[in-house]
Amino acid sequence: xxxxxxxxxxxxxxxxxxxxxxxxxxxxxxxxxxxxxxxxxxxxxxxxxxxxxxxxxxxxxxxxxxxxxxxxxxxxxxxxxxxxxxxxxxxxxxxxxxxxxxxxxxxxxxxxxxxxxxxxxxxxxxxxxxxxxxxxxxxxxxxxxxxxxxxxxxxxxxxxxxxxxxxxxxxxxxxxxxxxxxxxxxxxxxxxxxxxxxxxxxxxxxxxxxxxxxxxxxxxxxxxxxxxxxxxxxxxxxxxxxxxxxxxxxxxxxxxxxxxxxxxxxxxxxxxxxxxxxxxxxxxxxxxxxxxxxxxxxxxxxxxxxxxxxxxxxxxxxxxxxxxxxxxxxxxxxxxxxxxxxxxxxxxxxxxxxxxxxxxxxxxxxxxxxxxxxxxxxxxxxxxxxxxxxxxxxxxxxxxxxxxxxxxxxxxxxxxxxxxxxxxxxxxxxxxxxxxxxxxx
Numbered sequence: 398x399x400x401x402x403x404x405x406x407x408x409x410x411x412x413x414x415x416x417x418x419x420x421x422x423x424x425x426x427x428x429x430x431x432x433x434x435x436x437x438x439x440x441x442x443x444x445x446x447x448x449x450x451x452x453x454x455x456x457x458x459x460x461x462x463x464x465x466x467x468x469x470x471x472x473x474x475x476x477x478x479x480x481x482x483x484x485x486x487x488x489x490x491x492x493x494x495x496x497x498x499x500x501x502x503x504x505x506x507x508x509x510x511x512x513x514x515x516x517x518x519x520x521x522x523x524x525x526x527x528x529x530x531x532x533x534x535x536x537x538x539x540x541x542x543x544x545x546x547x548x549x550x551x552x553x554x555x556x557x558x559x560x561x562x563x564x565x566x567x568x569x570x571x572x573x574x575x576x577x578x579x580x581x582x583x584x585x586x587x588x589x590x591x592x593x594x595x596x597x598x599x600x601x602x603x604x605x606x607x608x609x610x611x612x613x614x615x616x617x618x619x620x621x622x623x624x625x626x627x628x629x630x631x632x633x634x635x636x637x638x639x640x641x642x643x644x645x646x647x648x649x650x651x652x653x654x655x656x657x658x659x660x661x662x663x664x665x666x667x668x669x670x671x672x673x674x675x676x677x678x679x680x681x682x683x684x685x686x687x688x689x690x691x692x693x694x695x696x697x698x699x700x701x702x703x704x705x706x707x708x709x710x711x712x713x714x715x716x717x718x719x720x721x722x723x724x725x726x727x728x729x730x731x732x733x734x735x736x737x738x739x740x741x742x743x744x745x746x747x748x749x750x751x752x753x754x755x756x757x758x759x760x761x762x763x764x765x766x767x768x769x770x771x772x773x774x775x776x777x778x779x780x781x782x783x784x785x786x787x788x789x790x791x792x793x794x795x796x797x798x799x800x801x802x803x804x805x806x807x808x809x810x811x812x813x814x815x816x817x818x819x820x821x822x823x824x825x826x827x828x829x830x831x832x833x834x835x836x837x838x
Contacts, residue, residue: 408763412733413754416747419738422760433762439711439834440590440798441466442551442566445638446517447475448590449570451620453513454479455505457498458521458551459489466551478513480505489523499534506542514620515545515573519566522552545573560641568641570614576650577628585629585646586613587654588639591800598686598806602670606679627652631676635659636714636799637739658741659715659799661722661808663687665745670804686805693812694726700819701778703729707788709781710735710761712796712811717745719780722808724753732776734784736762761787778819780811782834785827794818795830 410422443466446454456463460483470476482501488494498518506512516538518531531548538546549569552562560568567587584603586593592613593599603609608630617623632643632654643654655676657669666683674681706728710716717738720730733756738746749756760766761783771789778792779785785793794814796802802810818824825833 408760408765409757411754412746412749412756412758415758416750416754419743419746422758423736423738440563441469442519442549442562443479444469444473444475445563445566445590446519446549446570447478448614449515449517449573449620450617450623451511451514452478452517452573453505453509453515454517454519454549455482455498455502456480456519456551457482457484457494457524458519459484459486459523462521462523462551489527492527492529495529495534499537502538503541513544515547516542517547517549517569519549519551522550525550525552547572563638564641567638568645571626571642571646573620573623574627574646574649575624577624579628580630580652581628582608583625583629584608584611585626585632585652586611586635587632587643587646588634588636589613589659589800590615590798592616593803594801594806594810596806597801597803598683599670599673599681599803602681602683603677606677606681608677608679631655631673633657633673635803637741656741658739659713659718659802659807660804661713661715661719661811662725662745663722665715665718666804666808683805690805690809690812693809693816697812697816697819698727700816701728704777704819705729705731706815707732707734707776707779707781707784707790709733709779709784710737711783711798712781712794713799713802714739715742715745715799716781717742717749719811720756721745721748724749730756732756732784732788733758734761734781734787736760759787778815780815782827782831785830792818792821792824793827793830795825795834797834 415422443454443456456479463481467481470479482497484494488497535546547569549566592615593611600611603611612626614623627650629652632646632652634640634643634654634656635658640656646652647654653676655672657672660666660669670681670683706723708716708720708730713719716733716735720733723730735758766787774789774791776788776790779788779790780794780796796811796814
């Protein structure tokens with residue numbers, strides 16, 4: 398029996414108890430079964446890789462491993478940029494699927510219109526077990542077709558390692574960058590799946606200090622635009638998924654980076670901006686943005702009242718810090734849904750354990766979730782899709798993956814979305830939100 402199932406048999410625990418030992422709930426290495434809610438997904442390896450513009454992906458895997466991503470490609474309008482090479486058991490055992498790749502890639506390059514500027518071969522975790530060396534194959538393809546090729550991996554067996562799939566795929570994506578002819582004063586944003594909001598105070602503060610623009614891969618419409626990311630003066634990592642990519646760029650180009658994950662409470666936001674300022678050798682003053690946040694707080698308070706809130710780790714990589722920010726501003730946070738505790742979240746966990754010890758933390762992947770969805774809602778409002786599903790909350794706030802969020806503008810965005818959802822006469826259903834966002838059940 399895993400530690401997770403023996404100590405927290407229902408996959409839920411008081412934050413006051415969790416603070417003393419996060420392993421009571423977050424023991425991913427011991428857990429053997431994971432539940433995936435219908436709201437699971439959003440930014441898988443394939444969708445993330447296709448942020449690289451003008452790139453084509455060939456996914457090499459057994460059919461069962463690729464079906465979810467294939468359906469998602471249709472849903473998200475990405476099908477013209479991805480192909481599947483489904484391999485059979487005998488090809489895996491004999492290793493002949495390498496020959497299939499060598500045959501398939503030239504055929505694709507003859508037929509693809511427009512011709513891709515880059516090509517990635519993504520392989521599943523079966524390849525991890527076989528240990529295939531693609532070095533010579535990649536060199537052959539690059540020589541024959543005159544574009545860069547890389548190998549990516551969709552290997553969930555590495556989830557508990559130091560290089561899980563999302564970190565690895567971002568590292569492999571940014572490996573397409575060539576050495577820049579010169580460095581400019583831009584700041585690269587690595588880790589999040591969407592650009593920083595245009596009216597974020599971070600953009601203004603950096604501009605006043607002589608730095609900018611803030612570049613993100615999703616802003617790039619061409620492969621040539623993407624290459625400009627290599628010229629950054631500093632890379633800013635705002636989600637853990639970008640750490641390996643930033644480390645690789647530091648090794649290749651000497652680009653310094655700072656890990657400053659999204660935060661929501663005053664103390665965390667101040668620490669993040671201080672870290673960025675020190676990395677750039679300048680000063681950043683977020684005080685004007687901090688003062689403006691109170692209007693958003695009051696609007697949300699009026700709309701929410703005393704209703705209970707559940708905060709979800711699918712909404713942000715810092716759900717504990719978001720919960721703290723809401724509690725500090727008088728909101729009734731009753732539940733937190735998260736399946737891991739990144740190092741940057743430990744201070745927020747400790748704060749919650751001291752100040753709201755009765756707050757319940759629930760693991761969305763615990764096996765008991767598969768049969769324990771409540772008949773009656775356990776929260777009035779959920780921030781994030783997984784919390785919306787697992788609590789049965791009548792109101793769900795459609796925030797996902799920190800998209801566009803950072804600093805006080807990020808907190809204001811969450812508060813405005815909270816106020817809008819809480820005051821809607823007929824809130825959108827969770828099912829409609831899931832479909833609109835492009836999640837594949």
